[in-house]
Amino acid sequence: AYPSVQVQQAKDLLGVWMASIKTFLLLYLLLLYICNNNELLSAARIGIGGYWEILLNSSGVVAMHMALTNRNTVIMFDQTGAGPSAFYLQHRIDGRRCTTSYQDINDGTCWAHSVEYDILSNSIRPLQLQTDPWCSSGVLLSNGTLIQTGGYADGYRKVRYFMPCSDKSCDWIESNSELAADRWYASDQILPENDRVIIVGGRRSFNYEFLPKSFAEEEVFELPLLRQTDERRVEDNLYPFLHLSSDGNLFIFANQDSILLNYKNGKIVKQFPRLEGSRNYPSTGSSVMLPLDHSDGFKKVEIMICGGASPGAFNAAKEGRFLNGLRTCGRMVITDENPKWEMERMPAPRMMNDMIILPTGDILIINGALQGSAGWTNAINPELRPLLYRPTDTPGNRFSYLEASKIPRMYHSTAILLPDGRILVAGSNPNERYSYTNVDYPTELRAEAFIPHYMDSFYDDQRASNLQVGEGTNLVRYGERFTLRFMLMSKPKNGMGFHVYAPPFNTHSISMNQRMLKLECVELVREVNGAARAHLIAPNAIAAPPGYYLIFVVNGGIPSEGQWLRFIH
Structure with a gap:
């Protein structure tokens, strides 16, 4: 055996x-x-939901506010009252030299509080602010000028302009005219007519005004919604959400309530059902207008609001108790006869989140925290994972997590879409000054890019390139037919889309004036050697107020890089 x-x-x-x-x-x-097999390697990269790349180890200033310009630069700026930043100047704005003396080093005017980031060269240059734009608002005018309104203390009623230029000589200019009321935590919306801007709300400002004024003595217009939604000792109605509807009226959301305002005569056209939960600063959720579509003449307008803080979260945080953020999102077609909120749940709670429209028309939810509230040191547990939301998928299958960042993006962080399809993420400073040690969440100066899966080289054969609008002028008149030329080496996929995107002014989880339109293509012609041309119909000025937009060709869900065009009357 x-x-x-x-x-x-x-x-x-x-x-x-x-x-x-x-x-x-x-x-x-x-x-x-x-x-x-490079394709298999690419597919493996795609499967992890995009990736991250550090662009700048120091942006010099905290990017509390951020805006993309038509010169392919990004304007970033902080408050001026936070003391020294991380970018020392050679001269003050009045021309006096900044030395290495103790007095100068501790003088906030010897430090930059705004920079211009050049996307192509991946470099920054300092800009100089004259007054404090802390927690201010802004919008881009039709000629590409960034108009910037309000702020704190000496900046309460100030109006600033930045007109981007190619020779790097441009800087902030302050207007001699002032606003009619203090605008701290207000919101701006560009209007269809003559570069007119409406400015709504702000701390203890329960009203709105226009810029430019209709006449020299024009003052403010009362808005009862703001007073009615003001929570004692908390507010929860600052930085109200604004969206220009397809009928020319203005959707305004504050705290839990919303209205449709005819801003021309000051009358409330419609009151909408309440959306439960605290959604505006300091509870700080975010909102987006889902892409408008030519198929219904850009008439259907659907608003989506996600995240925010639990009731009482702001005061609880001051006592060291950090309540869970909100998991809910509400979607409402505001142009319906009987609109109502359709509720969805994110995979996890979230507040201080940004909502960015991607070139595909999907929504990226990024930045923020799981618990607490906006405000100094009021939140814990950063949410490092972006969420992709596909609006046209079936309910229950619309959310998916993407690759996580390693950098917490808490209070005073920002995010914007870049022309090539990346998302620039910067900022984060829940501390009253620039603090790098002995704090839970240090001041963050690194700027990074989130690169979505659609940018992978695996998709290069179906990606359109070399976009050219018209005969090269990039000017497009409303309602007219125009030509978009591009290169595409493979056969166009069914449902090829032509999407135009208005870049927003981003701060405090609100992207002012962000919107996307899906244009009508009346003819698509393939020529030799991959050349193609699409004949498109321009929208109207209410659907797309005058100004610069990025146009993307989306082929089988894969977008091209964006090309600038300018809609004009």
């Missing part, structure tokens, strides 16, 4: 050894195949 046991053991060992050899050979062949 003993020899037979020994033989059996030998057979068993041989079987294990043969199985190991087979496994090794299979793994070797698989690795050999992968290493010689």
